[in-house]
Amino acid sequence: MQVDGNVAGDDGNGRNGGNGSETPAAWARVKRRLRAELGEDVFASWFARLELEDVVEGTARLTVPTRFLKSWIESHYLDRVLTTFKAEIAEIARIEVGVRGTGAPAKAAAPSPAKAASASPLARLHATPQPAPLTPMQPAPEARADGSDLSGTPLDARLTFASFVVGRSNALAHAAAERVARHEGEGALYNPLYLHAGVGLGKTHLLHGIGHAAREAGRRVIYLTADRFMYGFVNALKTQNALAYKERLRGIDLLILDDVQFIQGKSIQAEFGHTINALIDAGRQVVVASDRPPADLEALDERVRSRLAGGLVVEIGNLDEQLRVSILTARLQSVRASHPTFEVSPTVAAYVARAITANGRDLEGAVNRLLAHATLTGTAVTMETAETAIRDLVKNREPKRIKIEDIQKLVASRYNVSRSDILSERRTAAVVKPRQIAMYLSKVLTLRSLPEIGRRFGGRDHTTVLHAVRKIEKQIGEDAVLGDEVELLKRMLQD
Ligand code: ADP
Ligand code: MG
Numbered sequence: 404m405q406v407d408g409n410v411a412g413d414d415g416n417g418r419n420g421g422n423g424s425e426t427p428a429a430w431a432r433v434k435r436r437l438r439a440e441l442g443e444d445v446f447a448s449w450f451a452r453l454e455l456e457d458v459v460e461g462t463a464r465l466t467v468p469t470r471f472l473k474s475w476i477e478s479h480y481l482d483r484v485l486t487t488f489k490a491e492i493a494e495i496a497r498i499e500v501g502v503r504g505t506g507a508p509a510k511a512a513a514p515s516p517a518k519a520a521s522a523s524p525l526a527r528l529h530a531t532p533q534p535a536p537l538t539p540m541q542p543a544p545e546a547r548a549d550g551s552d553l554s555g556t557p558l559d560a561r562l563t564f565a566s567f568v569v570g571r572s573n574a575l576a577h578a579a580a581e582r583v584a585r586h587e588g589e590g591a592l593y594n595p596l597y598l599h600a601g602v603g604l605g606k607t608h609l610l611h612g613i614g615h616a617a618r619e620a621g622r623r624v625i626y627l628t629a630d631r632f633m634y635g636f637v638n639a640l641k642t643q644n645a646l647a648y649k650e651r652l653r654g655i656d657l658l659i660l661d662d663v664q665f666i667q668g669k670s671i672q673a674e675f676g677h678t679i680n681a682l683i684d685a686g687r688q689v690v691v692a693s694d695r696p697p698a699d700l701e702a703l704d705e706r707v708r709s710r711l712a713g714g715l716v717v718e719i720g721n722l723d724e725q726l727r728v729s730i731l732t733a734r735l736q737s738v739r740a741s742h743p744t745f746e747v748s749p750t751v752a753a754y755v756a757r758a759i760t761a762n763g764r765d766l767e768g769a770v771n772r773l774l775a776h777a778t779l780t781g782t783a784v785t786m787e788t789a790e791t792a793i794r795d796l797v798k799n800r801e802p803k804r805i806k807i808e809d810i811q812k813l814v815a816s817r818y819n820v821s822r823s824d825i826l827s828e829r830r831t832a833a834v835v836k837p838r839q840i841a842m843y844l845s846k847v848l849t850l851r852s853l854p855e856i857g858r859r860f861g862g863r864d865h866t867t868v869l870h871a872v873r874k875i876e877k878q879i880g881e882d883a884v885l886g887d888e889v890e891l892l893k894r895m896l897q898d
Pocket of ligand 1: 562566567568569570573600601602603604605606607608609730762763764767
């Protein structure tokens with residue numbers, strides 16, 4: 404990584420990426436794309452705290468808070484980030500990743516709210532409004548100055564009932580969604596309709612389907628992600644227009660809220676509760692999606708949770724193989740509309756559907772890989788090329804056997820010591836701590852016994868290992884920073 408001393412926003416070249424009007428929006432879109440492509444989990448682990456400092460002469464300079472994140476992103480995702488960036492800003496030729504607060508590029512002397520508040524999505528919204536990752540090419544909708552912005556998040560034209568494939572695991576959710584969308588006459592049916600499922604199982608798709616169908620039927624619909632909902636309120640509160648905002652929200656026929664597990668902040672939660680109550684009491688339909696059942700929305704007030712649970716709660720289950728084949732086939736077919744020469748044999752499709760078990764997002768990712776491969780090489784997709792193209796999507800899903808040696812190597816590099824330091828007799832703090840963490844990880848990530856672990860750590864006694872395990876366990880409980888760090892190490896090893 405090269406980071407020079409020129410850290411100001413304006414570098415004298417007339418390019419002021421960090422503060423220009425176009426770049427922040429592009430950056431927001433890059434992040435949304437990454438999130439959509441990599442999935443919530445991966446995104447939250449590695450990219451949530453990635454920030455764009457500026458763009459100077461074709462180099463996008465990014466920063467993260469730790470060296471650990473920097474090296475992980477550099478070794479695993481640099482190409483991906485670059486490609487995604489290029490898709491938004493063609494001139495970008497290089498990516499540099501720096502560590503914030505260590506002489507790396509810093510945009511302003513005073514801590515920016517975006518940085519100070521990176522832990523709280525709501526606070527982050529003040530600085531960088533981030534609408535949902537649904538329509539990647541769409542510019543972030545600007546909030547209206549009077550705070551009454553109610554444009555909602557745009558609906559994605561592809562996500563309709565027509566393109567939704569129904570199978571055993573989602574039949575009930577789909578049926579309920581259709582009924583709600585097509586319901587005519589007074590009152591609401593199941594209110595609220597609450598859909599929950601893990602990532603990539605079709606919640607957002609169904610919500611958009613409801614939105615399209617209800618709009619076609621002439622109903623006033625607003626679709627909002629949790630982020631957008633919070634952003635609207637933050638703005639309305641800032642401009643003292645909360646009342647008008649609420650009035651307008653309550654004047655619609657159908658409110659669709661996506662990813663409500665992200666709703667945070669006391670006043671916003673309260674407003675969220677009021678809004679839901681007011682709409683339901685007025686007989687307006689509310690549809691909500693989340694990654695967990697209502698009872699598990701710990702951040703929300705008990706009364707709000709029970710109100711959310713008071714309508715119809717439906718879980719979407721994992722995609723079975725048959726459903727995966729159908730989704731994949733449908734997806735391939737729709738890609739063929741714009742790429743007529745793109746051929747994937749049923750055998751290859753069946754292989755992909757068997758290999759990728761996780762979710763719809765990965766299936767879509769797989770189709771994109773196959774397409775990229777086919778268009779770039781100009782060759783037909785064979786079993787072999789398919790296997791290569793989707794390898795990492797598949798690999799992520801297999802539970803991995805973790806070796807003690809790998810744990811030692813990773814922990815050593817993380818703490819800037821050598822593996823032989825860890826195995827040695829040295830007892831300086833700089834070595835003891837990583838050693839203990841490595842022992843702890845060996846205990847929790849492998850099936851090795853304590854004596855076996857002791858042997859692998861330079862022939863130590865099993866009581867030493869036990870002591871280390873207990874100590875780290877205790878420290879993790881007391882020290883959130885250490886807890887995060889150990890959690891990251893775990894994920895790296897499991898990845
Ligand atoms: P979630 O919101 O539950 O995380 P999404 O609705 O974003 O999941 O789905 C992820 C991807 O998988 C989308 O591209 C979506 O169109 C696709 N998908 C999921 N389930 C289905 C389905 N039953 N039929 C067609 N596509 C689906
Ligand atoms: Mg979703």
